[in-house]
Amino acid sequence: MMGEFKDFVSRGNVLDLAVGVIIGAAFGKIVTSLTEDMIMPVIGVVTGGVDFTNKFVVLGKVPDTYKGSLTDYAALKAAGVPMLGYGAFITAVIGFVLMAFVIFQIVRMANKMMPAKPEAPAAPAGPSEVDLLTEIRDALKKA
Known part of the structure; x- marks a missing residue:
């Protein structure tokens, strides 16, 4: 079992995935x-000076001990x-849209840089x- 695990981990795809996750986490902090x-x-x-971080609606009672x-x-x-907290949600949605747009651009650029695959012969x-x-029909007529 340890040998299989070693083979699995030493494959290039697993290492590429690990690097991608680490870079993705760092990139997520940049986008945030x-x-x-x-x-x-x-x-x-x-x-007009709206601060989205403090946009919220209180749904329940504020504790009496809150000062x-x-x-x-x-x-x-x-x-x-x-x-x-709809302000925090709006901020998160904008962050998601930015991240998705940047990833789209990266994939688009990578696809342009890759050589086109030759079409399989028909x-x-x-x-x-x-x-x-x-x-x-002709064979049946002869029979």
Whole structure:
């Protein structure tokens, strides 16, 4: 079993996958920073100073022991208040769209760089159905 595992791990595809996962995680952090630190502030300025990180709807009761601001999403969330954080969701959707677009561009560029696969030669054309039926008819007439 250990030999099979060693063979599995030493295959190129597994190593490529591991490298891809590590690079993908690092790239995800870059896209998250791009979204939260660069794009969302610009969107906030364009929309008149709207800060999407603090856009939420409180769904339940705020504990009596809570002493923080009722407009601080992170503090309310840490206090266990049930909330619908649509601002964080909008930020995540924008991050996803950015990530998907960049991955699309990478795959598109990689496909252009790869040599085109030659088309398989067409199978030699055999007799048509009409020809085969004609041969069968003629053979039956002779019999």
